Amino acid sequence: MSDKSEISPNRVARTPRTCRECDVRHRALCAAVEFVRLGELEQIVSHRFFDPNQTVFEEGEPADYAYNVAEGHVRVYKLLPDGRRQITGFLGPGDFLGLYRHDAYSYGAEAIDEVELCCIGHGDLERLMIKMPAVRDRLLEMSRDELSAAQDQMLLLGRKSAREKLLSFLLLKVRHDIEPTEAQPVTLDLPMSRSDIADFLGLTIETVSRTFSELRKQDLIELPTAQHVGIPDLAALEAAANAE
Amino acid sequence: MSDKSEISPNRVARTPRTCRECDVRHRALCAAVEFVRLGELEQIVSHRFFDPNQTVFEEGEPADYAYNVAEGHVRVYKLLPDGRRQITGFLGPGDFLGLYRHDAYSYGAEAIDEVELCCIGHGDLERLMIKMPAVRDRLLEMSRDELSAAQDQMLLLGRKSAREKLLSFLLLKVRHDIEPTEAQPVTLDLPMSRSDIADFLGLTIETVSRTFSELRKQDLIELPTAQHVGIPDLAALEAAANAE
DNA sequence: CGAGCTGTTGACATTGCTCAAATTTCGTGG
DNA sequence: CCACGAAATTTGAGCAATGTCAACAGCTCG
Numbered sequence: 001m002s003d004k005s006e007i008s009p010n011r012v013a014r015t016p017r018t019c020r021e022c023d024v025r026h027r028a029l030c031a032a033v034e035f036v037r038l039g040e041l042e043q044i045v046s047h048r049f050f051d052p053n054q055t056v057f058e059e060g061e062p063a064d065y066a067y068n069v070a071e072g073h074v075r076v077y078k079l080l081p082d083g084r085r086q087i088t089g090f091l092g093p094g095d096f097l098g099l100y101r102h103d104a105y106s107y108g109a110e111a112i113d114e115v116e117l118c119c120i121g122h123g124d125l126e127r128l129m130i131k132m133p134a135v136r137d138r139l140l141e142m143s144r145d146e147l148s149a150a151q152d153q154m155l156l157l158g159r160k161s162a163r164e165k166l167l168s169f170l171l172l173k174v175r176h177d178i179e180p181t182e183a184q185p186v187t188l189d190l191p192m193s194r195s196d197i198a199d200f201l202g203l204t205i206e207t208v209s210r211t212f213s214e215l216r217k218q219d220l221i222e223l224p225t226a227q228h229v230g231i232p233d234l235a236a237l238e239a240a241a242n243a244e
Numbered sequence: 245m246s247d248k249s250e251i252s253p254n255r256v257a258r259t260p261r262t263c264r265e266c267d268v269r270h271r272a273l274c275a276a277v278e279f280v281r282l283g284e285l286e287q288i289v290s291h292r293f294f295d296p297n298q299t300v301f302e303e304g305e306p307a308d309y310a311y312n313v314a315e316g317h318v319r320v321y322k323l324l325p326d327g328r329r330q331i332t333g334f335l336g337p338g339d340f341l342g343l344y345r346h347d348a349y350s351y352g353a354e355a356i357d358e359v360e361l362c363c364i365g366h367g368d369l370e371r372l373m374i375k376m377p378a379v380r381d382r383l384l385e386m387s388r389d390e391l392s393a394a395q396d397q398m399l400l401l402g403r404k405s406a407r408e409k410l411l412s413f414l415l416l417k418v419r420h421d422i423e424p425t426e427a428q429p430v431t432l433d434l435p436m437s438r439s440d441i442a443d444f445l446g447l448t449i450e451t452v453s454r455t456f457s458e459l460r461k462q463d464l465i466e467l468p469t470a471q472h473v474g475i476p477d478l479a480a481l482e483a484a485a486n487a488e
Numbered sequence: 489c490g491a492g493c494t495g496t497t498g499a500c501a502t503t504g505c506t507c508a509a510a511t512t513t514c515g516t517g518g
Numbered sequence: 519c520c521a522c523g524a525a526a527t528t529t530g531a532g533c534a535a536t537g538t539c540a541a542c543a544g545c546t547c548g
Contacts, residue, residue: 195495509528
């Protein structure tokens with residue numbers, strides 16, 4: 001029982017890849033580091049592994065590290081005192097985690113499935129950005145993208161119906177996960193639970209479940225399991241999302 | 245009729261202040277420019293004036309300029325094809341405007357009242373950030389704050405009731421506009437319309453109006469006019485906002 | 489096999505929206 | 519200064535979308 005690899009044989013090997021081997025490097029903050037200088041990066045980066053539902057950090061915790069998702073999925077959320085939760089984003093391989101304000105994380109983060117994170121201390125990151133100004137540019141660019149995504153999400157939360165919310169969510173996943181060249185029918189993998197989806201879309205799990213069923217009845221999606229969504233006709237789904 | 249200052253005598257004088265005289269400089273991006281180098285800033289900054297409800301730029305427009313609000317208030321919004329609107333933020337003096345993605349603004353911006361903006365071309369801004377790295381740091385810091393505010397707003401939009409939304413909005417305004425030392429009772433100035441508030445909070449104007457009336461009946465606020473909110477007891481308002 | 493968790497479905501309650509009308513505010517022109 | 523019309527705000531009544539509560543089904547793990 002002490003060797004975790006025996007408990008869950010399916011989990012990713014807990015051996016960190018080197019930066020040179022990292023297959024999400026070009027999508028991550030590290031894209032701003034020249035290939036020949038990846039060694040300098042490796043010197044200051046460490047790796048941490050998380051089991052499903054394990055906390056990475058909590059809101060308000062002192063922010064010592066910034067993270068890069070190497071493997072798996074993370075949910076980022078904010079809570080109200082009575083426990084209501086808003087998930088502000090789902091992160092996957094290559095996504096950056098750990099912007100902070102006033103030296104404390106302004107949100108919590110939890111692993112959804114088996115997760116590997118590359119960690120870099122804030123001091124080290126600061127020094128890296130001084131040594132390699134392109135890293136700072138890249139961080140600004142990533143913040144910009146995140147801000148733009150946040151604005152899209154505000155539009156969704158404030159102004160879309162339950163049906164539109166779920167359709168937008170599915171199309172977001174498609175654009176994020178699926179190569180445009182990929183042959184249809186497309187299949188989406190949803191690592192997060194209905195409860196996560198509900199808290200991301202500002203709905204209840206019941207409404208999410210009902211809306212999934214409604215889309216299935218209309219043959220816009222297939223649901224072989226709750227975690228797998230088949231999309232027989234992507235264009236039809238897009239049309240449904242853009243119709244009022 | 246050709247001299248605009250005669251049409252609306254109350255408007256702000258349309259004479260730009262110099263950067264040295266600017267009283268919001270320490271809150272703006274320009275805070276990262278040393279006082280003795282403000283001259284370099286003035287060389288590349290121009291000024292534009294807007295009347296109430298005038299468009300600054302539209303979503304999707306090529307993003308040539310970044311802006312700094314010098315005077316007045318601006319609303320930033322996103323639209324759905326059928327006209328539903330989500331206001332993602334209200335900007336006041338010192339706030340930055342014009343982050344973009346893929347060389348196009350990802351949102352629209354309109355003047356709420358009489359507005360003066362300091363404008364800087366993106367090319368000039370880029371060069372300025374190279375000459376003065378502190379400006380880039382400041383921009384990153386401001387993006388971070390904006391992102392954190394966006395996350396708070398997602399929590400509001402997705403998980404709060406109409407009453408909680410309006411209370412949060414009022415407290416946001418208090419924290420932004422009022423010096424903590426200021427004597428109570430406090431009076432808030434709301435330059436934006438009920439329709440703007442509704443589109444910011446993800447509600448309808450009717451619900452906003454009803455909720456204002458409800459808070460007034462409970463003596464949590466006073467409404468001498470629709471644009472002025474008196475807060476007799478700030479602590480009571482905060483208590484109401486934090487109670488579920 | 490049984491416990492427990494996640495997801496689905498049904499019945500009903502409630503919040504906030506829609507439509508409509510009254511009221512107030514504000515700018516314009518006499 | 520006052521009258522008028524337009525626009526913004528407030529208020530009311532009814533309704534629809536979504537939330538709440540409850541039961542049930544399906545799956546996983548011991």
